[in-house]
Amino acid sequence: MNISENTTREPLHETADGDQLLTFVLGDEEYAVDILRVQEIRGWSAATPIPNTPSWIKGIINLRGAIVPIVDLRERFGMTVTPYGPTTVVIVLRAIQGEKERTVGVVVDAVSDVCSLREGAVQPSPDFGTSVDTGFVRGLANLAERMLIVLEIDQLLDFDSLNDISARTA
Amino acid sequence: MSNGLFSGQLRNIFIEETDDGLELMEQGLLQLDAGTGDSDVVNSVFRAAHSIKGGGGTFGLTPMVQLTHHAESLLDQIRLGTRSWSSEIGSALLSAIDELRSMLETVRNGSDAPPQPSSELLARLESLTDAAFGAAPNSEPSPSPKVEVATEKQFHIDFSPHADLMATGNDPLLLLRELQRLGSVHVTCCDERLPPMELLDPRDCHLTWTVRLSTISTVEDVQEVFAWVEDECDLEIREEPAVDAAPPAPDAEAPVAETPATAPAAGAAPAPVQPPKDASAASNEPSRPKKTSGDPGSIRVGIEKVDALVDMVGELVITQSMLSQLSRESDASRLEALRAGVQQLERNTRELQEGVMRMRMLPIGVVFARLPRLVRDLGRQLGKDVELITTGETTELDKTVLEKISDPLVHLVRNSVDHGIEGADRRQTLGKPARGTVEITASHRGGAVLIEIRDDGGGIDVERLRAKAVERGLIAPSDELERAALLDLIFHPGLSTAEAVSDISGRGVGMDVVRRNIRELGGSIEVNSTPGEGTRLTIRLPLTLAILDGQLFRLGAQTYVLPLVSVIESLVPHTTRLSALGAGAEVYRLRDSFIPLLRLSKLYGLPGDARRLEDGLLIVTESPQGPVGLFVDELLGQQQVVIKSMETNFGRVDGVAGATILGNGSVALIADVPSLTRLHGVSPSRAPNGAQHCAA
Numbered sequence: 001m002n003i004s005e006n007t008t009r010e011p012l013h014e015t016a017d018g019d020q021l022l023t024f025v026l027g028d029e030e031y032a033v034d035i036l037r038v039q040e041i042r043g044w045s046a047a048t049p050i051p052n053t054p055s056w057i058k059g060i061i062n063l064r065g066a067i068v069p070i071v072d073l074r075e076r077f078g079m080t081v082t083p084y085g086p087t088t089v090v091i092v093l094r095a096i097q098g099e100k101e102r103t104v105g106v107v108v109d110a111v112s113d114v115c116s117l118r119e120g121a122v123q124p125s126p127d128f129g130t131s132v133d134t135g136f137v138r139g140l141a142n143l144a145e146r147m148l149i150v151l152e153i154d155q156l157l158d159f160d161s162l163n164d165i166s167a168r169t170a
Numbered sequence: 171m172s173n174g175l176f177s178g179q180l181r182n183i184f185i186e187e188t189d190d191g192l193e194l195m196e197q198g199l200l201q202l203d204a205g206t207g208d209s210d211v212v213n214s215v216f217r218a219a220h221s222i223k224g225g226g227g228t229f230g231l232t233p234m235v236q237l238t239h240h241a242e243s244l245l246d247q248i249r250l251g252t253r254s255w256s257s258e259i260g261s262a263l264l265s266a267i268d269e270l271r272s273m274l275e276t277v278r279n280g281s282d283a284p285p286q287p288s289s290e291l292l293a294r295l296e297s298l299t300d301a302a303f304g305a306a307p308n309s310e311p312s313p314s315p316k317v318e319v320a321t322e323k324q325f326h327i328d329f330s331p332h333a334d335l336m337a338t339g340n341d342p343l344l345l346l347r348e349l350q351r352l353g354s355v356h357v358t359c360c361d362e363r364l365p366p367m368e369l370l371d372p373r374d375c376h377l378t379w380t381v382r383l384s385t386i387s388t389v390e391d392v393q394e395v396f397a398w399v400e401d402e403c404d405l406e407i408r409e410e411p412a413v414d415a416a417p418p419a420p421d422a423e424a425p426v427a428e429t430p431a432t433a434p435a436a437g438a439a440p441a442p443v444q445p446p447k448d449a450s451a452a453s454n455e456p457s458r459p460k461k462t463s464g465d466p467g468s469i470r471v472g473i474e475k476v477d478a479l480v481d482m483v484g485e486l487v488i489t490q491s492m493l494s495q496l497s498r499e500s501d502a503s504r505l506e507a508l509r510a511g512v513q514q515l516e517r518n519t520r521e522l523q524e525g526v527m528r529m530r531m532l533p534i535g536v537v538f539a540r541l542p543r544l545v546r547d548l549g550r551q552l553g554k555d556v557e558l559i560t561t562g563e564t565t566e567l568d569k570t571v572l573e574k575i576s577d578p579l580v581h582l583v584r585n586s587v588d589h590g591i592e593g594a595d596r597r598q599t600l601g602k603p604a605r606g607t608v609e610i611t612a613s614h615r616g617g618a619v620l621i622e623i624r625d626d627g628g629g630i631d632v633e634r635l636r637a638k639a640v641e642r643g644l645i646a647p648s649d650e651l652e653r654a655a656l657l658d659l660i661f662h663p664g665l666s667t668a669e670a671v672s673d674i675s676g677r678g679v680g681m682d683v684v685r686r687n688i689r690e691l692g693g694s695i696e697v698n699s700t701p702g703e704g705t706r707l708t709i710r711l712p713l714t715l716a717i718l719d720g721q722l723f724r725l726g727a728q729t730y731v732l733p734l735v736s737v738i739e740s741l742v743p744h745t746t747r748l749s750a751l752g753a754g755a756e757v758y759r760l761r762d763s764f765i766p767l768l769r770l771s772k773l774y775g776l777p778g779d780a781r782r783l784e785d786g787l788l789i790v791t792e793s794p795q796g797p798v799g800l801f802v803d804e805l806l807g808q809q810q811v812v813i814k815s816m817e818t819n820f821g822r823v824d825g826v827a828g829a830t831i832l833g834n835g836s837v838a839l840i841a842d843v844p845s846l847t848r849l850h851g852v853s854p855s856r857a858p859n860g861a862q863h864c865a866a
Contacts, residue, residue: 048728048837050816050823051774060820060829062837067829069820102819159821 095157191218203260237287240295324410330378353385535563562612590627630699722806743788
């Protein structure tokens with residue numbers, strides 16, 4: 001885990017009654033997802049590729065008998081692709097789209113922390129100059145001088161629009 | 171309160187039981203009609219009718235009660251021997267079953283008021299019942315009014331239900347009413363067994379009754395009333411000297427009318443005693459949700475299957491606890507024990523999986539049961555004498571497969587009787603037994619179920635089939651097709667018009683639909699026919715939809731699975747037999763026909779190793795457009811795989827039917843040939859088999 005950056009961090013706001021978030025690292029940026037949506041965190045293991053899908057879909061894995069798709073977030077956000085290392089982990093998330101609930105794994109560089117944010121701490125994101133499509137971002141939060149990008153995973157992990165994507169890449 | 175109870179599970183149970191009862195009645199009647207039934211059969215048919223009547227009455231389904239009552243009266247005469255069986259009776263009772271079925275269907279769809287029975291049928295049953303006394307050779311002295319008076323008897327009945335009588339679904343009040351129908355009754359209710367109020371369980375029955383009944387019925391009739399509660403009560407029926415016929419008739423009415431009021435007041439549960447015939451109760455709840463398509467259906471599972479499952483889970487729990495103990499004492503020396511534990515876990519899991527799968531399995535006899543009736547009716551209608559032989563009724567199939575194969579099977583058997591079996595006259599001139607035979611057998615063959623439908627009819631006239639196909643432009647007049655290929659033409663949609671049916675010795679209408687249905691289930695159908703001797707249809711079905719026999723193959727670094735049933739053959743292709751056909755399309759010459767060649771690595775967008783054809787393998791498979799060749803890197807083993815949906819967490823993927831988990835825990839995709847051919851853009855070709863015939 002990317003502990004070195006964490007040593008200077010202030011202790012968590014114990015009294016905060018806002019959302020608890022799981023934060024993780026992609027390149028130089030720190031992201032966060034609602035911890036209630038995190039099912040488990042596991043190491044990277046090879047996935048079976050799915051034909052005719054964008055390259056950010058790494059494939060499907062067997063998660064105790066369930067077929068779970070794996071998304072590489074670096075590739076999803078158009079960042080440079082780096083080989084998977086020892087800290088590379090898969091965060092298994094539950095995404096809710098309408099009545100449907102999907103279990104999806106996302107590959108991230110490293111998991112960093114669990115933090116609580118006060119209510120209202122997440123500000124709507126401006127159209128900032130990162131490579132991340134702002135539709136996938138719930139907002140930005142300031143946490144001890146660091147910026148957290150809080151992701152909207154329900155939209156991020158919606159594959160129903162995939163047909164257009166695969167048509168584009170084909 | 172009165173009806174809410176019935177709207178849910180009870181109602182479903184009633185529907186299921188009535189369904190079974192009707193089935194039982196039908197089977198029994200068919201046996202009687204064939205002359206193979208005895209008094210046991212008559213009794214079981216009668217009992218089934220009686221239960222249906224009772225059930226219908228409980229739910230206030232008057233039309234069902236009315237119709238069953240008529241059928242029951244007729245059956246009763248047969249049972250008592252006052253009326254001998256005739257096929258006329260059989261037909262009338264079978265029609266009654268049909269009507270009851272359609273009534274039950276409306277009930278299933280949420281209606282409380284099934285259609286009234288047709289007055290024509292009721293009249294038919296009634297006239298048969300009435301005619302009985304005159305017609306039956308050995309009828310007992312007819313109970314003319316005169317005799318009635320003379321034989322009026324007095325019964326003294328002590329009826330003491332056990333406390334749990336009502337828990338078994340019986341209602342003393344209904345029994346008393348039943349008695350009232352036999353004659354005039356005088357009922358005395360005794361409440362001395364009633365416990366003090368604080369000890370009273372309203373679900374228990376504490377009352378006892380003494381009934382004095384004057385009736386012309388026999389003691390057996392009286393016993394019959396209590397037939398269903400014999401084990402749940404203490405019953406004493408005494409015949410008293412006729413002198414005691416003193417109690418005046420007017421008296422009889424009042425006490426009975428009182429009983430409904432007395433019983434609840436005395437502490438018995440008001441709800442079950444409430445007369446269900448109360449029509450307003452039924453109509454008080456118009457807002458009851460209709461359950462039709464949304465009903466996922468239920469399975470009746472044999473108790474031994476559930477017991478086996480419970481045992482397996484028990485073992486699983488033991489293994490689990492053993493493993494967790496081992497993991498606490500993590501010590502290298504325990505490795506051997508750990509390994510043994512894991513092995514045991516594996517075995518338990520496999521058994522558990524099989525056990526759960528078995529719960530979905532139903533015997534094919536459920537479907538076969540529909541056939542005797544069909545053959546009988548159709549035979550009558552066509553004036554043919556046809557015997558149906560069924561074997562292998564206990565062969566089990568997945569419920570879903572069973573439901574979907576039912577209609578095609580009925581269709582095929584109907585075809586056999588209609589078009590296969592010749593008329594009796596023609597059969598005799600041909601030197602065949604006048605009675606035609608249709609035989610249907612089911613058996614397990616490996617991981618599949620084999621169903622064979624054989625008739626000893628005229629067989630399929632291949633030459634006329636060919637002429638028809640040429641006429642319709644399906645094949646060229648010069649085409650030399652093998653016999654099997656010609657027979658296969660009967661599955662072609664082009665020949666499936668009503669006109670073709672009567673022209674070609676039968677078989678045509680809907681055969682393409684039959685084959686499509688069977689293919690959708692992952693099965694196959696084959697036809698074999700000898701002119702003059704008969705036709706044999708062989709259907710091969712997978713045991714279950716959730717598991718398929720897979721042919722594993724390799725493409726690059728990945729393993730894929732192909733449903734084995736669609737594989738025709740595999741071969742090492744030769745470049746010389748490959749020809750390009752415009753941009754991207756390739757055809758391969760397989761013996762004397764051309765089949766489209768699909769390079770799977772290209773279709774799946776995998777890094778194409780541009781290898782020579784000779785380095786890979788060609789798997790020839792069935793597709794909706796006829797045989798196609800799939801070019802793959804290597805063939806691996808064959809194994810059964812459990813189909814997992816990709817759509818749960820992802821979505822539909824072109825060319826992929828689903829995924830499965832291999833022995834090593836990795837995921838393999840299951841290739842979907844129909845959608846692969848679409849992906850490739852193989853268009854349906856003109857020839858029936860999709861294989862363009864090669865000019866000789």
